Amino acid sequence: MDGGIDHLADERSKAEFDVDAMKLVWAGSRHAFDVSNRVSRLVATDPVFEKRNRAVMSRKELFKNTLKKSVHAWKIINELRLSDEEAIKLRSFMDQPGFLDLHWGMFVPAIKGQGTEEQQKKWLSLANKLQIIGCYAQTELGHGSNVQGLETTATFDPKTDQFIIHSPTQTSSKFWPGGLGKVSTHAVVYARLITNGKDHGVHGFIVQLRSLDDHSPLPGITVGDIGMKFGNGAYNSMDNGFLMFDHYRIPRDQMLMRLSKVTREGKYVASDVPRQLVYGTMVFVRQSIVSNASNALARAVCIATRYSAVRRQFGSQSGGIETQVIDYKTQQNRLFPLLASAYAFRFVGEWLKWLYTDVTQRLEASDFATLPEAHACTAGLKSMTTSATSDGIEECRKLCGGHGYLWCSGLPELFAVYVPACTYEGDNVVLQLQVARFLMKTVSQLSSGKVPSGTTAYMGKAKHLLQCSSGVQKGYFFTDTCRRFILVISICFLNYNVEHAAEDWLNPDMVLEAFEARALRMAVTCANNLSKFENQEQGFSELLAELVEAAIAHCQLIVVSK
């Protein structure tokens, strides 16, 4: 900005850590780093993957552009015989939401997790070759969070050995599934299973929606795109859709039957495969959401940090060069905690990968003991990291002043495409309430001598933690909020700018204990308040707000501890 001085080179030369080593830490391993590097270059140098013109395209053009890119990516993956890991990277660097995200991310895993071996063989071989394209049709106009309230019905007709899929009300229309609006030929549809007049609750079914000849919707199917979403470009490259069934028939063997099945006679039979297996998939999906949070926040922070180093404003009385805005303490105070959070979310994401492996191995050995804790902790971390990332991207945008408001800064689109992560795969508030339920159960079991484990192990130190008045000021932690929390991780991780912080804050053990004490006290206070109610459910609803705060404190502790 002022005669070609490269401020970034200047800032970079000042790094006090080994930048190459840090790159590997960020990537997770030398191998992951190499893959990432190689594939990113592949995408960056391929003109088909160009994104610069995305903002000026009409919706239709944008959608066609997604089709083109998806097909091109598919071609490259096959021609270069990319590994699964490489293919995933390629699609992520393509950086344009599209129908295949749901095909690979939800349709295929649903069949893997809930289909019998036979079903997997049949459908996965079609899906893996993209001979069919699938989406995940769960949410309805009337029900998102409350999956048990879905209204679509799948009624078994023993005469024809078929299920009749039907949308009995307007609110039962499927609404939101990505890839449904224009592309998908098939869907995993969630519907209430009804046999012999009995409602067995929500189950998954593989349903063909469009002709494989001319792509037109099959008779009995009404389907379309739900229209524009937040922002320009952003998630509008995705064809989120609506779907209604008018007594639409599918063969009986298209119910996903790994966990339970319907016999030729219409009898409902649970298999001996444990239901808990479904949670394994959830842990996997949420682990990848936490990694994505770290990626998205890192991108935003990278833009804002570089801009703050280049941008100069004020501070020159004598007409000389002005102050880099990164040198203002207010700018640092807003930016550095987000930088630290991006790293923290990275590390907790890596730990979640380990957790997924651990849970999977245990499930295979029919050990379900750690599942509730693993489930609560992934739900909570999904919620916490996506909320912090959404807010953080917008803060990064503001840190760039006027220029952050331009589409070409990259930040408006990043925000618009990222924020639904707070809503899909579980509304962030609803998820924290699940964590809270688990915490209340754990606290209530403390007195009966049950030893808490994993991320709740600290509760075993209840006596000590309830007594200790950690060197770090007590009141401070109790009225803590997310911003403050992030400041704390900032200090722990970056060890930056701490002249004004108490000595204790530099001692990780002390900080960890303070977070433990805080989380425990909040949980115990909630449990005590809860015990004053005769009706526990009523107590729970009265205390929702406090329960969410206690759950968040628990999740913050997990991030600090990993």
Next chain:
Amino acid sequence: MDGGIDHLADERSKAEFDVDAMKLVWAGSRHAFDVSNRVSRLVATDPVFEKRNRAVMSRKELFKNTLKKSVHAWKIINELRLSDEEAIKLRSFMDQPGFLDLHWGMFVPAIKGQGTEEQQKKWLSLANKLQIIGCYAQTELGHGSNVQGLETTATFDPKTDQFIIHSPTQTSSKFWPGGLGKVSTHAVVYARLITNGKDHGVHGFIVQLRSLDDHSPLPGITVGDIGMKFGNGAYNSMDNGFLMFDHYRIPRDQMLMRLSKVTREGKYVASDVPRQLVYGTMVFVRQSIVSNASNALARAVCIATRYSAVRRQFGSQSGGIETQVIDYKTQQNRLFPLLASAYAFRFVGEWLKWLYTDVTQRLEASDFATLPEAHACTAGLKSMTTSATSDGIEECRKLCGGHGYLWCSGLPELFAVYVPACTYEGDNVVLQLQVARFLMKTVSQLSSGKVPSGTTAYMGKAKHLLQCSSGVQKGYFFTDTCRRFILVISICFLNYNVEHAAEDWLNPDMVLEAFEARALRMAVTCANNLSKFENQEQGFSELLAELVEAAIAHCQLIVVSK
């Protein structure tokens, strides 16, 4: 959603206050309410003002649509001989940012405030009839917040009695002015005035940019649109532009000469009109920003509240009707404080109108005593209300679950169009630092016996406030954050949902005193820390972050007190 039950009617019937009376309170007066009502109907029933198709338009179509609407509004205003008040309402209900916003909102006021009577006569008569269209060209690529750092030059050439306007560097390009990109024929351009080789700092000049015959840029002018901004529709209807001058000449009498002038000989002469007059305009502009904050937040809250009353999710064990999400305490905890804030910002906005009148009268009587305080308080309130409103709109969007992410919920576009209010008319952090400077000065004058007045009058009670340990828990207030603060106003205004709050919180005097004590203590702590530095400027930059917090606390107090 469930068989046509009108949940809103049900909720509305439960109102415990006089809704019609509240409407008048919101509008400010019966007259304002009537005008608003009449003009809103005019706009709503006119097909030209239709906004439903805005999301699917290309940028060019959107821009043409703005031209059409603007011309149509102008026709109506003339044909129906609408008053100024009615015209302003009409443009605000049109609800589409456009070049005329800057013409009426910045170009005309700049000439009114800084032009001589003669200049006003000439230029305002053209501007008022839209025979010329003007914009406000201050910001450059390199300088936004630091106006004194602008680089464009206006060098007086005594030979021709002209100023030579020139852009000496790339960073001196004007960048951002609304209306500049495609439409404006003229601009008030801010440039460094140079006479006889001497730099007199930044001054305003009326500059013609485009031909009045064929609208092409005049020789020496390079001008264009800066491209897409945040979101879909939103602010993209505005032609924010860039502008470069190549030794472009304008007559001497196009310098705005009310406060200072350049004579035929090139002598720079300050007039006896006090410079402070400029601040009067600033108070006016910022007062309207605070009113707009209230409007924008109210729109978002209105959508989220209605949706929360209609939306039902969970809570029916027995298959009966589910719980309205507005009945969940978490939903209330997120929504009601925002509702309360919309009202609070309304009231403080009304008070700012009074302040503007007061300041104007004093200025006319050459009484500048209250100006610094009025200036600090409007700067701070602009910052605080726009930040809270931006965050609040996004929270409202999340409160609507998946449906809030659809463009047609109204919330994505409202957010995208609103957020730059945190940046324009003063970056919100930079503004709070101005407030902080003023507070530090006020504190330092306490010991010399100067009695603080207006919004700082509470500092006169310093002794009492520093001692009192208000019934409302001390620690709580000291580690307060914006969210908490909003909760407090929520309680003060709505008196809702306070079972768990200490009795004291229901006593407005007590709450006010707690806010006073908090603001004062934060200011005094900063002042004490500041006094430890030998170099005050260096101290100020070390303490920026704390200073901003103290300034925010002061602004929160103002909102609570009005």
